[in-house]
Amino acid sequence: PDKTVLIPDPGAGCSLADSITPADVRALKHRYPGVPVVTYVNTSAEVKAESDICCTSGNALRVVESLESPRVIFLPDRYLGAWVASQTTKEIILWDGSCMVHERFTAAELRDYRSEYQGIRVIAHPECPPDVLDEADYVGSTAGMIEWVRTEAPTKVVMVTECSMAANLAVSAPNTEFIQPCNLCPYMKMITLENIRTALRTMTTEVVVDPDTSRRARQAVDRMLAVPLT
Numbered sequence: 001p002d003k004t005v006l007i008p009d010p011g012a013g014c015s016l017a018d019s020i021t022p023a024d025v026r027a028l029k030h031r032y033p034g035v036p037v038v039t040y041v042n043t044s045a046e047v048k049a050e051s052d053i054c055c056t057s058g059n060a061l062r063v064v065e066s067l068e069s070p071r072v073i074f075l076p077d078r079y080l081g082a083w084v085a086s087q088t089t090k091e092i093i094l095w096d097g098s099c100m101v102h103e104r105f106t107a108a109e110l111r112d113y114r115s116e117y118q119g120i121r122v123i124a125h126p127e128c129p130p131d132v133l134d135e136a137d138y139v140g141s142t143a144g145m146i147e148w149v150r151t152e153a154p155t156k157v158v159m160v161t162e163c164s165m166a167a168n169l170a171v172s173a174p175n176t177e178f179i180q181p182c183n184l185c186p187y188m189k190m191i192t193l194e195n196i197r198t199a200l201r202t203m204t205t206e207v208v209v210d211p212d213t214s215r216r217a218r219q220a221v222d223r224m225l226a227v228p229l230t
Helices: 022-031 045-049 060-066 078-085 107-116 130-135 142-152 163-172 193-202 211-225
Strands: 037-040 053-055 071-075 091-094 121-124 156-160
Touching: 022 037, 022 045, 022 071, 037 060, 045 211, 053 060, 053 211, 060 071, 060 078, 071 078, 078 091, 078 130, 107 121, 107 130, 107 156, 121 130, 121 142, 142 156, 142 163, 156 163
Parallel strands: 037 053, 037 071, 071 091, 121 156
Antiparallel strands: none
């Protein structure tokens, strides 16, 4: 609250964050009393405020495993939640949310890449559908994929996530050829150099979060940060 936060285009939202509301979270907690709510960071502050703990794609499994409850409500991405469920003995209660970019990828598309580019490696974000993850050589967060490319140094790779991510990684891995299945996020592309400059010059549009919402949401974030790294 002591810092100014600007968004150059207030219409630049997130399909995943829009897939769940605070009322949805409250209804789930009423339906499953006492079951902790784990919420992915790609959500609104209001949804975080209704949650017990947050997670990223990189620490989702670790966060779920840190909870004593045998059942966990996981929000909002059903694919990331299903990926976590495949690696834990806990019962994962899923919400039917998804990212409009990641769910457009298909397993058939990846098989076509393998046929066209001999020896290509496939790495995928866990927000993708299960059949896509089954086709991948590695599944992990954006940070995990970056580290995998640096460690494995593949000759050719297809990075199954928002295609700007592959473009960014290609700069730091010049010896790897990136075959990009270019699914662009329309919301991310609404933020441009031009409107960033305008936002800084005019100091608009400022993002202001209700203090009570901020306090409650921060608790969920702080609980995530307190989870041991190992």
